[in-house]
Amino acid sequence: MSRVLMAWELGANMGHIDRMLITARALRERGHAVTFALKxxxxxxxxxxxxxxxxxxxxLWLPxxxxxxxxxxFSAVLAAAGWLDSGGLAGLxxxxxxxxxxxxxxLLVCDHAPTAMLAMRGRGxxxxxxxxxxxxxxxxxxxxAMNYWDKGDVAQCARSDxxxxxxxxxxxxxxxxxxxxRLTELFGGVRCIAASLPELAHYPxxxxxxxxxxPSYVxxxxxxxxxxxxxxxxVFVYLSPEHADFNALMEALRQSGMPTLVHAKGLSPDAxxxxxxPSIRFESAPVRMDQAVRAAALVVSHASLGTVSAAALAGCPQLVLPNHMEQYMVARRIIDGGFGLAVPPGSRNTDYPALLRRLLDEPCFAAAARALAQRHAGADPTKTGACIADELEALLR
Structure with missing residues (x-):
């Protein structure tokens, strides 16, 4: 039996925990002892x-x-984790x-834990x-560059590092x-395992x-x-009620009369x-993602990779409202793949009725979504967890 430490340092929400849990279950079934270090x-x-x-x-870095x-x-991510402060980083x-x-x-398994990776460097x-x-x-x-399509940002990568x-x-x-x-040597000697469909990889x-x-999601x-x-x-909607356009989108869906199921964590009963x-149901508890996307003709989210992956494997066109760069990069891949539309952060006066009509009435979106699902028929997170466990066991041997 081997001791495995699974570390999470950066990021938010349930995606990191879910991905580590799927892998930890597979490792435990094979007789390994797993401990979590969580943000x-x-x-x-x-x-x-x-x-x-x-x-x-x-x-954790708190300032x-x-x-x-x-x-x-990626240097911007590391900077936010304290890597610009040499004394603070030494403490971490x-x-x-x-x-x-x-x-x-x-074995150390890092899920968005770059400081843990650096700390273990050269220790055997x-x-x-x-x-x-x-x-x-x-x-x-x-x-x-995160904006890999922007030549100006591409030219600034060496300076950022x-x-x-x-x-x-x-x-x-x-x-x-x-x-x-060089900064990229952070990943030198590290086995890098990306839980993603190639079409949804943040970089191309x-x-x-x-x-x-x-894919990896629960x-x-x-x-x-x-x-x-x-x-x-x-229509299945998984959005934060704090988004600036949440009310406008709900009004468009209410006016459409389409049966809409909304998971909006933190939405007050009054709101x-x-x-x-009559055609909108708000669900305060998390909804079974697999059942929701299979029954939906359209999925609306912030472009978090787990939700997008589940919808993609179900062959659903998607409308995404990204909040930050990580989600916006996924939104770009959705647009490039032709199976959805995106509302960029900071957009004003978006015509949501028109976007909903386009996604449901123009057959190209559904066709692209079905083609993506067919290319990955049989993919599921349980298989992903087993595959990651295979990779990790090879390191233990």
């Missing part, structure tokens, strides 16, 4: 502790950056190493990075470690150094979808009464 322990009990796994708190430099690639690395000494893992324990493709960029001499490399190497020197020759140009193993938990009455196509109607 957000408030989300631990219902998923991780209830499943019988022990949990620890990840070391907020003031007037951060313009960084155009020391904390991770203290955790390693307590746990003594035979195998390391794997699992995540979506935002968290595992393509391997290059420099990290590629250089701005971070100096304080990182200062932090390593404080700990007596050797310097990184990966090579064999990143293994893509399929589709079989939550309440069964209860669809309201109404005429026309069913639900005001925005609802």
């Amino acid at each position: 957000d322990l408030a989300r631990a009990h219902g998923r991780i502790v209830a499943d019988g796994f022990p949990v620890l708190q990840s070391p 907020r950056m003031v007037n951060p430099p313009k960084l155009v690639n 690395l020391s904390a991770w190493r203290g955790l390693f000494e307590l746990h003594r893992p035979d 324990t195998p390391v794997a990075a699992i995540g979506n493709c935002f968290e595992i960029p393509p391997r290059r001499d420099v990290f590629p 250089a701005l971070l490399l100096a304080p990182v190497n200062q932090a390593l020197a404080l700990l007596g470690d050797s310097a990184l020759p 140009d990966y090579d064999e150094r990143v293994r893509m193993v399929g 589709g079989d938990s939550g309440v069964a979808p209860q669809w309201p009455a109404g005429e026309g196509a069913r 639900a009464r005001r925005l609802g109607g």
Whole structure:
């Protein structure tokens, strides 16, 4: 039996926990002992502790950056994790190493935990990075631009890496470690496993150094979808009620009369009464994703990869309202694939009735969605978890 430590440091929401849990279950079935180090322990009990796994708190960077430099690639993610502050980074690395000494893992699995990866560098324990493709960029001499379609940002990638490399190497020197020759060597010697469909990878140009193993999301938990009455196509909506256009979209759906099921975490009962109607049902609890997308003709979300993947495998056209860069990169892939439309952050006076009509009336969107689903017929998160477990067991051997 091997000891596996699964670490989560950056990001939010349930995607990281769900992806690690799918993998941890597969490893446990094979006789390995798995412990979690989590960013957000408030989300631990219902998923991780209830499943019988022990949990620890990840070391975290708490200060907020003031007037951060313009960084155009993955270096921006690392900067937000404290990597511009050499003394602060040295403290985080020391904390991770203290955790390693307590746990003594035979394998470290990092789900968006770059500081844990750096802390384990050169210490003889195998390391794997699992995540979506935002968290595992393509391997290059420099990290590629997040706006990979923008020539100006592409030209700034080397400068972005250089701005971070100096304080990182200062932090390593404080700990007596050797310097990184380039920032992308963070992933040197790390087994990189991307849980994504190739068509939904945040960046379009990966090579064999990143293994893509399929979609990762928990589709079989939550309440069964209860669809309201109404005429026309069913619409499943998974959005934050804090989005600036939430009310406008709900009004468009209410006016359409289409049966619409909405999961909007945190929506007040008063707002639900005001925005609802006979054809709209608001569900406060998470909805079983697999059942909801199979019954829907259209899925509306913020372009989080798990929701987008579930809808894609069901052959559903999608309307996405991304909130930040990671989601916007997925939105670009949806547009490029022809199976959906996106409303970019900051858009004003969006004609939602027209967008809904286009997605449901123009056959090209449904055809592209069905073609994507057919290309990946048989893909499911359980198989993805088993595939990741195979990769990890190879490292343990």
